[in-house]
Amino acid sequence: MKKNEVPQDKSNLESANFKELCYAVDENGEYTTELSTGWNPKTIALNNAIEALNERISASKQRVKDLKVSPLEYYMELHKMDLPILASYVGIWKWRVKRHFRPAVFKNLNNKTLQKYADVFDITIEELQRTDL
Amino acid sequence: MEIDFKHKQAAHCENGVVANLMTYNGFTVSEPMVFGIGSGLLFTYIPFLKVNHAPVVSYRAMPGIIFTRFATRVGIKIKREKFRNAQTAKARLDENLQRNNPVGLQVGVYNLPYFPDEYRFHFNAHNMVVYGKKDGIYLISDPVMETVTSLTEKELEKVRFAKGAFAPKGHIYYPTAFPEQLQLEKAIIKGIKHTCRDMLAPVPVVGVKGIRKIAKLIRKWPKAKGIKIANHYLGQIVRMQEEIGTGGGGFRYIYAAFLQEAGKLLTNNQLLELSKEMTLIGDQWRDFAVEASRIYKNRSNAVAVDQYDHVATLLEDIANKEEVFFKKLKKAI
Numbered sequence: 001m002k003k004n005e006v007p008q009d010k011s012n013l014e015s016a017n018f019k020e021l022c023y024a025v026d027e028n029g030e031y032t033t034e035l036s037t038g039w040n041p042k043t044i045a046l047n048n049a050i051e052a053l054n055e056r057i058s059a060s061k062q063r064v065k066d067l068k069v070s071p072l073e074y075y076m077e078l079h080k081m082d083l084p085i086l087a088s089y090v091g092i093w094k095w096r097v098k099r100h101f102r103p104a105v106f107k108n109l110n111n112k113t114l115q116k117y118a119d120v121f122d123i124t125i126e127e128l129q130r131t132d133l
Numbered sequence: 134m135e136i137d138f139k140h141k142q143a144a145h146c147e148n149g150v151v152a153n154l155m156t157y158n159g160f161t162v163s164e165p166m167v168f169g170i171g172s173g174l175l176f177t178y179i180p181f182l183k184v185n186h187a188p189v190v191s192y193r194a195m196p197g198i199i200f201t202r203f204a205t206r207v208g209i210k211i212k213r214e215k216f217r218n219a220q221t222a223k224a225r226l227d228e229n230l231q232r233n234n235p236v237g238l239q240v241g242v243y244n245l246p247y248f249p250d251e252y253r254f255h256f257n258a259h260n261m262v263v264y265g266k267k268d269g270i271y272l273i274s275d276p277v278m279e280t281v282t283s284l285t286e287k288e289l290e291k292v293r294f295a296k297g298a299f300a301p302k303g304h305i306y307y308p309t310a311f312p313e314q315l316q317l318e319k320a321i322i323k324g325i326k327h328t329c330r331d332m333l334a335p336v337p338v339v340g341v342k343g344i345r346k347i348a349k350l351i352r353k354w355p356k357a358k359g360i361k362i363a364n365h366y367l368g369q370i371v372r373m374q375e376e377i378g379t380g381g382g383g384f385r386y387i388y389a390a391f392l393q394e395a396g397k398l399l400t401n402n403q404l405l406e407l408s409k410e411m412t413l414i415g416d417q418w419r420d421f422a423v424e425a426s427r428i429y430k431n432r433s434n435a436v437a438v439d440q441y442d443h444v445a446t447l448l449e450d451i452a453n454k455e456e457v458f459f460k461k462l463k464k465a466i
Binding site: 006012019024029040046084 | 142143144165183185186243247248249251252277278279296297298300364365368369371372375380382387389393394409412416419422423425429432
């Protein structure tokens, strides 16, 4: 890549006033660095990934409303987590966390366990228990 | 207190931290030099693991290992500490700052407030330097940022004790002993040999073979997984290759910069030629990203299957080129 070819496309970096460093060759063939504002191929990839994430969140929201899963699953998706990550944050085994996704099991959780989840998601127990998201 | 620490932006966080810490201790080393000597360049496909619900490929060596290799090869000693308890972790950090010793930290990205929202995901192998504390606020030099930033005590504790894969556990590290002079020549040769060995390894998921494996998978995905998932997977590969930290082309340009610097230092003209060749291979990786983005531009729209074959062929071509390249590099040194 030549220095003047370092892409300066619009990207999500702009909002945070953020530029990333790229390595490129100058006109004498010497390596140097240049700041880039973004590059379309990866902006598209990132936007797609975010879109996929949002789809997962809204699908989960619907499942909570239909009382098919407990709100835990929704908050997990909302925080871009998956099961292993959530389990390691609350310090509860994966299979137990998965079980807590069942509304019937979730209903009977004690306050101590609920508090653990609420702390991870930075909300109150009351908020965690609401199913009308 | 504030330590007089010079912040220099880098492409990749780990190399950047090492280069900046070395500069602070009076040894000027460039980011590509750290990357090359630490044998950072790699390609691996990690089977059975999913991140963001997609397979994982990595274009670099495991987090932390670049610094370890760099240190042993140039003869520095490093001290690393991990903690169970957030209070001890904080106390030890403050102690070091009190002694005017800037330290490197491993942190999770998800809770970093100065990162753009879109980039905050659960990735725990980010690196930064803490170079001071003023009124309870930590002064931070994050190598991927243009300027220095700061974090409150609470914010720093949160990122130091992020959970999940590669959990940092408050990990701090800093160099403790230096040789009188850095002997780069021998270290460079060791670093290059190691990279050649890795890239030509007879393991199906590593190096050149790993690239071929991914090419094969790309041909299969649209039929086996459906267009939508295939496109999601393809997008993830490009993100791993080009997202912040790679310097472009999946670290290939940084490596070319290293070969150029090494060639001059060792007065080895072959390395200078090989640096040019590596740049061209980097360009090919960029072309692959452009072609792949044409496919995943529309997330679920049907694309002719031969388009996947086309990008797979591009990858196979890269694999062939890299195989020849690393064989030549092995002989050149």
